[in-house]
Amino acid sequence: MELDAFARECARGLNARVPPAVVDSRLSNPRFDLTLAEAFRDLFLAVASYCQTKRPGLIKRIWLSKVFREELLVLGHRKEFAKEVTLALAGRLAVEGKRGADPRPPPVVSLPPRNLTAIRECRYGRMLYLRNDMYVGRSLDLYGEYSEGEAALFRQLVSPSDIVVEVGANFGAHTVCLARAVGTNGTVIAFEPQRFVFQILCANIALNELLNVQARFAAAGSTAGTILVPALDFGALNNFGGVSLGGPGGERVSVETIDGLRLDRLRLLKVDVEGMEAEVLAGAAETIMRCRPVLYVENDREEKSAALIRMIREFRYRMWWHVPPLFNPENFAGNRENVFLNIVSANMLCFPEETEITVPNLREVSGLGNHPSAEVRVGTADMGRSPS
Secondary structure (H helix, E strand, O other): HHHHHHHHHHHHOOOOOOHHHHHHHHOOOOHHHOOHHHHHHHHHHHHHHHOOOOOOHHHHHHHHHOEEEEHHHHHOOHHHHHHHHHHHHHHHHHHHHOOOOOOOOOOOOOOOOOEEEEEEEEOOEEEEEEEOOHHHHHHHHHOOOOOOEEEHHHHHOOOOOEEEEEOOOOOHHHHHHHHHHHOOOOOOEEEOOHHHHHHHHHHHHOOOOOOOOEEEOEEOOOOOEEEEEOOOOOOOOEEEOOOOOOOOOEEEEEOOOOHHOOOOOEEEEEEEOOOHHHHHHHHHHHHHHHHHHHHEEEOOHHHHHHHHHHHHHHOOOOEEEOOOOOOOOOOOOOOOOOOOOOOOOEEEEEEOOOOOOOOOHHHHHOOOOOHHHHHEEOOOOOOOOOOO
């Protein structure tokens, strides 16, 4: 079938949606001397220009579909037409293939460089991070690790084959450590609701070939639903791990519950969610009471501390303050300069009451008002956000 006859048959099969004058103008275009694939594309461009106001969604699906026979059938209402188009296209492309492919390269769309991320070898593997992150990114950049006091504790808490849930995984600085600790037969389920931060988390999982990590683009809360995650300027200096969710604007992201995971067992539940710790634990209540995992919960907001402690006590847990400094003198990079000075992160290490355990060198949480912020500098410079 000649090229112009084939194109005209396409037009007729489209129930004359394209006026003859439009088809004739397209066929007279010199571009129709190119391959049939390009001719077919040009014909549909003509269809699109004519049907833009009538059925634009259908035209869009044609371009997105790899198998267009069904779309042609919808437009043409004739099985024989769809078959004829398919056979003619296949035959013509075979002929064109023998002649050689079009030597012209496809157009390249260039994007402006942003220089937002960097990558380096760190204590637990290669890590991608945001250059302008004030704490996690800066620590990975300068020291090749982040809050190693927490990571060292996690290595003592978990063993090969364990299951860990990490809520608020950020770039994955601790996710990678935990994944190596639980081994190939263990699992780490990591939640992160900030889209770009989540993508960096996934990159670090892939870079380190961690097949035992399940990354979930979601927040965790007391009930399933959605929440607004604020949009941030990743080109500006910021603490990207210190974002509070649920404000007036941003991207709407799914909220899941830990109970919704329906886990058979759970060794460690790590929660670092900028003041939403109680909501996460409420959505994990059934799992906590049934699996009795170790809880590692951030508690850096003094105004919410008493309610959080009371809630964990109701789960029948004992708690100890874990307040590691951000700077580790024995850091992976061997960098002796302490840019974080005396900044620490405030967390609670929690064990079920029925567990016979002693926790040396940590102070047990004995009341509702003995928050460590009274003794040390907790969080960031504005005292309102955790650095993790």
